[in-house]
Amino acid sequence: MWLTALDDGWRVLAAGLLLGAGLPILFALGVKSIAWANGDLPGTGRNPFGRVVAVALFTIVLLAIALGIGYIVAHGFGYTLTFNGVLPTFVKR
DSSP, X not given: OHHXXXXXXXXXXXXXXXXXXXXXXXXXXXXXXXXXXXXXXXXXXXXXXXXXXXXXXXXXXXHHHHHHHHHHHHHHTTEEEEOSSSSOEEXXX
16 A cells, blocks of 8 residues: 555656656756857857757647647546557547
């Protein structure tokens, strides 16, 4: 019983860290990557790779937001979100 409770607590903590702190950190790194691409950071010049990194980070954040909104809306319409494979799918409950 205690091991089950600890396992469930671990999962909640991991999800909280990933979604609660992880997405804002990725967004902040994306903003810093834009500054890196424009040469706005002290001691650095312009770097086009910074724009690629920024686009990748912002894409991850936007996909996570879209997935969260999709999860909420799907439950309102009687569907559930499953991960059977790589892509998430909506299945009737």
